[in-house]
Amino acid sequence: MSERQRANHRPGAGMNAPVIEVAHAAVGYDGRPVLRDVSLTVTAGEVVAVLGANGSGKSTLIRAALGLVPLVAGSVTLFGTPQRRFRQWRRIGYVPQRLGAGSGVPATVSEVVASGRLARRGVLRPPGRADREAVAAALRAVGLADRAGDPVATLSGGQQQRTLIARALAGEPELLVLDEPTAGVDAASQEAFAGALRGFAAGGGTVLLVAHELGPLRPLISRAVVVHQGGIAHDGAVPEPAGHHAEPDHDHVHPHCDEEPAGLWSM
Amino acid sequence: MDLFQYDFMLRALVGALVIGLAAPALGIYLVQRRLALIGDGIGHVALTGVGAGLLLNRSPVLVAVIAATLGAIVIELVRSRGRTSGDLALALLFYGGIAGGVMLVGLSDASNASLNAYLFGSLTTTSPADLATIGVLGVAIGVTMLVLRPALFAVCHDEEYARVSGLPVRALNMLLAVTTAVTVTIAMRAVGVLLISALMVVPVATAQQVTRGFRTTMAAAMMLGLLAAGGGVLVAATADTAPGASVVLLAIASFLVVALAAAGRRALRRHRTPHPAPATEPPEVVLR
Numbered sequence: 001m002s003e004r005q006r007a008n009h010r011p012g013a014g015m016n017a018p019v020i021e022v023a024h025a026a027v028g029y030d031g032r033p034v035l036r037d038v039s040l041t042v043t044a045g046e047v048v049a050v051l052g053a054n055g056s057g058k059s060t061l062i063r064a065a066l067g068l069v070p071l072v073a074g075s076v077t078l079f080g081t082p083q084r085r086f087r088q089w090r091r092i093g094y095v096p097q098r099l100g101a102g103s104g105v106p107a108t109v110s111e112v113v114a115s116g117r118l119a120r121r122g123v124l125r126p127p128g129r130a131d132r133e134a135v136a137a138a139l140r141a142v143g144l145a146d147r148a149g150d151p152v153a154t155l156s157g158g159q160q161q162r163t164l165i166a167r168a169l170a171g172e173p174e175l176l177v178l179d180e181p182t183a184g185v186d187a188a189s190q191e192a193f194a195g196a197l198r199g200f201a202a203g204g205g206t207v208l209l210v211a212h213e214l215g216p217l218r219p220l221i222s223r224a225v226v227v228h229q230g231g232i233a234h235d236g237a238v239p240e241p242a243g244h245h246a247e248p249d250h251d252h253v254h255p256h257c258d259e260e261p262a263g264l265w266s267m
Numbered sequence: 268m269d270l271f272q273y274d275f276m277l278r279a280l281v282g283a284l285v286i287g288l289a290a291p292a293l294g295i296y297l298v299q300r301r302l303a304l305i306g307d308g309i310g311h312v313a314l315t316g317v318g319a320g321l322l323l324n325r326s327p328v329l330v331a332v333i334a335a336t337l338g339a340i341v342i343e344l345v346r347s348r349g350r351t352s353g354d355l356a357l358a359l360l361f362y363g364g365i366a367g368g369v370m371l372v373g374l375s376d377a378s379n380a381s382l383n384a385y386l387f388g389s390l391t392t393t394s395p396a397d398l399a400t401i402g403v404l405g406v407a408i409g410v411t412m413l414v415l416r417p418a419l420f421a422v423c424h425d426e427e428y429a430r431v432s433g434l435p436v437r438a439l440n441m442l443l444a445v446t447t448a449v450t451v452t453i454a455m456r457a458v459g460v461l462l463i464s465a466l467m468v469v470p471v472a473t474a475q476q477v478t479r480g481f482r483t484t485m486a487a488a489m490m491l492g493l494l495a496a497g498g499g500v501l502v503a504a505t506a507d508t509a510p511g512a513s514v515v516l517l518a519i520a521s522f523l524v525v526a527l528a529a530a531g532r533r534a535l536r537r538h539r540t541p542h543p544a545p546a547t548e549p550p551e552v553v554l555r
Contacts, residue, residue, distance in 0.1 A: 089433030090433070094427075094431040094432075105471065105475055105484055106475055106479055106480060106484055107480060107481040111481050111482065115420065115428065115429075118417060118429075118432050118434060119433050119434075123415065123418040124414070150479070177431075
């Protein structure tokens, strides 16, 4: 039994315990409102997709939940603790949209993934065997075990995205928060990613992910939340793609999405 | 060796070696977060401290440590706020620093020669007390950078991820800023304020031409820094050139040699395999 599974079997941390509670949250950048009065609760074991057009505020919602963006109003509670006082970051694995702009200093795939152990290990303790095993297991889960020693910069975009997912998995979190994990990712990486996520959810993990299009993730999603113009427009079953998006040969290449008035997930 | 029968040459060599080892250990984090020139900026601020020290008849190095640390903290605060005016604020600080230094040194009784000693280094006048300061601080910097490598790597690689990992991001950033200030001031004696950034950055740039990982880059950069510092002092002693400039030119020469060799090796490899293997993955589709 992994540490994550043990944690989920603790009394009081079972199914239906709220993992993320966003209540009446409002967020603005430079006075321009992005989210107004948004409430969202994710309970343990759920796999929730936040959908919406570009600029709808869906990424801002999860960034606010993690405290990366300050709230103008409302509150966020993580694992029952107000976000400001939350310190158990080892329980959360965060996957950003993409690796920050490359710096030029090379780093291997396993060095990047090893960063995922810091939340568990702390700043001063050197990595031990458990850390190395968790890194190796996370690399296997995303199908990158054979690239462990390669510089991240030599990987394809999809493989880099898988590296970031492995970094989050290496910390053995209870909750995965992913920001557009499949955006611009090749088909092989999307499949590898869906497999890793399936394994995580099967182990009792909770998932909150932002997506523009679900692709091979669709069967994993237990609930969908659609963000539209800074508010929640839908909360429930995964909506079916509308109009020409539903056609099987639709390959979904948008020059930019603002041209689509209601977005992909219009109801 | 005959050259090092004099104590002052021996002190110069040891001081240079310690700085050659410590400066790249810090510099790799600065390069990684694209602040390669920050050492230069902090050096300018340190110069104001030197001027104030000379004017007040206090130890110039000590006052420079204080001034540089304050400057580094201001720069870090400006950087972390992420304001668009940060670039201009830094420029004001840098130019204010060097102008303040020149003016204060001018007001003091010190000669132009002593200003030059801080601008371009004066390794051969290193006193035993100076060497003790360089030794203790240099070792402290090196050990800190090595021990905190996983955490500092995470913060410099992806600051938001580090925050969600619960790392003390603000404290680690401040630690880097203050360490930069201390490194600049101790290295000021060896290579001078105007050249210190080179010893932090050039060995890292050389190492990453041939390395694949962060840890190996750090180790290689520290070795290259050590070789450049030792070799530079030797060249300076035999050819009677300025030690600071000799160290930096040697570091840049090794960068050129390694960069050319690495480019040659890449070209050779391409030549041997004229048809690159087909990509294992289908071309990426833009999904948004």
